[in-house]
Amino acid sequence: MTPELTEEEMRQALFGIPVPEEEIIAIPAQDPAPEIAPAQPVIPTLKKKVAKTFTPRLKVTLRVGNEFEGETHEMIHEADTLSTLLAEQEAVKAARKKYRFVEVVSVKSM
Template identity: 70%
Template sequence: MSSELTEEEMRRALFGTPQPEEQVSAPRVSEHVPEVVPKKPATAPQVNKKTAKAFTPRLKVTLRVGNEFEGKMTELIHEADTLSSLLAEQEAVRAARKKYKYVELVSVKSM
């Protein structure tokens, strides 16, 4: 028995026998159908309810800032809307650097 297979036999072994494709006829176009416009049902006017304010996590970052080296320093409090103390610290320092040259972190507390 020969182990040589023809290309056609290999295709049949891998992919199976080809099945004839079924021809699908195009859908019929029906005659003009009158359009029906849906009307809004009559409902009572809705009363705007006040939604409860969702809890947003906040951290209070306290910084000492100043423009003179070893000069007068003032305290600055920044509120951040995050749970990450690192992100809150970075955000506060970035905001303080816009106005002050020297920034020192004092504390990061949750509110």
């Protein structure tokens, strides 16, 4: 290559030789006609039943009431978690909506 290229030679090297507009043939775009096939009846297939995955559950037993040192009721809350702390917090939060005094009795796995 020669170190001194003209501007036109550089353009041809980078972009190629320009094609005159007269030589460009525009082909009109044709919309292909979609072939519509008649609808076929849907054949029901037997669906495989997916085995339910094991969801860990904890049973939280609470003693709840609205009077201090008064009548209490036992309430059971089921939580979908492995964490006893989260299950306990979830149960207390649910019980506080209805009762003023809440005491956790036990947290057991189901």
